[in-house]
Amino acid sequence: MASGGQKADVTVGVLALQGAFSEHVQLLRQAAQILDSKDAVKRHWAFLEVRTPAELASCDALIIPGGESTTMSLVAQRSQMLEPLRDFVKVLRKPTWGTCAGLILLAESANRTKQGGQELIGGLDVRVNRNHFGRQIESFQANLDLPFLKQADGKDFDTTQQPFRAIFIRAPIVEKLLPRVAGPQEGEAKVEGTVVAPSRPIDEQVAKSVKLGDVEVMGILPGRSAALKDDATKEKLDAEAGDIIAVRQANVFGTSFHPELTGDPRIHVWWLEQVRQWTEGAVHP
Numbered sequence: 001m002a003s004g005g006q007k008a009d010v011t012v013g014v015l016a017l018q019g020a021f022s023e024h025v026q027l028l029r030q031a032a033q034i035l036d037s038k039d040a041v042k043r044h045w046a047f048l049e050v051r052t053p054a055e056l057a058s059c060d061a062l063i064i065p066g067g068e069s070t071t072m073s074l075v076a077q078r079s080q081m082l083e084p085l086r087d088f089v090k091v092l093r094k095p096t097w098g099t100c101a102g103l104i105l106l107a108e109s110a111n112r113t114k115q116g117g118q119e120l121i122g123g124l125d126v127r128v129n130r131n132h133f134g135r136q137i138e139s140f141q142a143n144l145d146l147p148f149l150k151q152a153d154g155k156d157f158d159t160t161q162q163p164f165r166a167i168f169i170r171a172p173i174v175e176k177l178l179p180r181v182a183g184p185q186e187g188e189a190k191v192e193g194t195v196v197a198p199s200r201p202i203d204e205q206v207a208k209s210v211k212l213g214d215v216e217v218m219g220i221l222p223g224r225s226a227a228l229k230d231d232a233t234k235e236k237l238d239a240e241a242g243d244i245i246a247v248r249q250a251n252v253f254g255t256s257f258h259p260e261l262t263g264d265p266r267i268h269v270w271w272l273e274q275v276r277q278w279t280e281g282a283v284h285p
């Protein structure tokens with residue numbers, strides 16, 4: 001909770017229905033300290049595990065953790081959270097970050113999903129391919145170069161200049177950027193094995209300050225070519241540009257990997273700064 005019993009300036013929730021939520025809360029606390037040490041104005045942050053519609057209603061921003069998206073959507077449905085989550089992300093357009101299973105839930109369209117077995121929240125006009133790299137034993141770590149960490153309004157959140165060590169566990173990738181449409185992604189509904197999120201019109205009042213642009217690619221996992229030493233083969237494979245593993249569209253941010261499992265707070269620091277600016281009305285990308 002906010003320190004000293006004061007009312008929080010910004011309340012950030014972590015959806016705690018299933019998956020790696022407590023790790024996110026820990027890293028958020030660490031990130032808030034780092035952010036406060038950089039800014040002259042201290043803020044009172046509150047971090048909250050969210051399980052009920054009332055808890056969600058008290059949040060200014062939300063993280064949806066990794067775990068199992070099918071289970072998470074089922075539990076959300078049973079605990080009457082699915083519709084409030086859709087309102088939070090798509091009608092009220094509050095800042096929301098999904099990691100791994102969270103990214104799947106925030107996609108407007110998801111592949112490799114049993115019809116009726118998976119409900120999506122939506123918010124990001126993308127199609128994700130679930131379990132893109134295979135099963136649990138095919139999990140891996142990779143060094144990522146994430147340019148957004150170095151470009152945050154002149155603030156450098158990446159003082160280490162080290163690549164970000166990312167953990168991929170049965171991770172999805174963004175396999176297609178979709179056109180932004182006012183209603184549901186109807187074209188996607190016709191794709192075999194794909195489910196789509198129901199549409200939700202943005203709140204009229206919110207629409208005055210939030211511009212819903214197209215999806216921005218924020219991170220790429222280099223293709224095999226980047227890892228090769230042999231230049232001749234490398235050239236042949238250079239067309240393979242890599243997989244999209246981080247995206248943003250207006251208030252919604254999604255990553256395929258699990259920054260909360262590495263103990264590296266850099267992305268949490270960056271995202272909290274985005275949340276701060278968003279809630280203070282300074283930027284709406």
Ligand code: GLN
Pocket residue numbers: 065066067068069070099100101102104130131169170171172
């Ligand atoms: N493959 C999982 C799913 O479909 C996501 C895995 C994860 O969050 N680590 O939900």
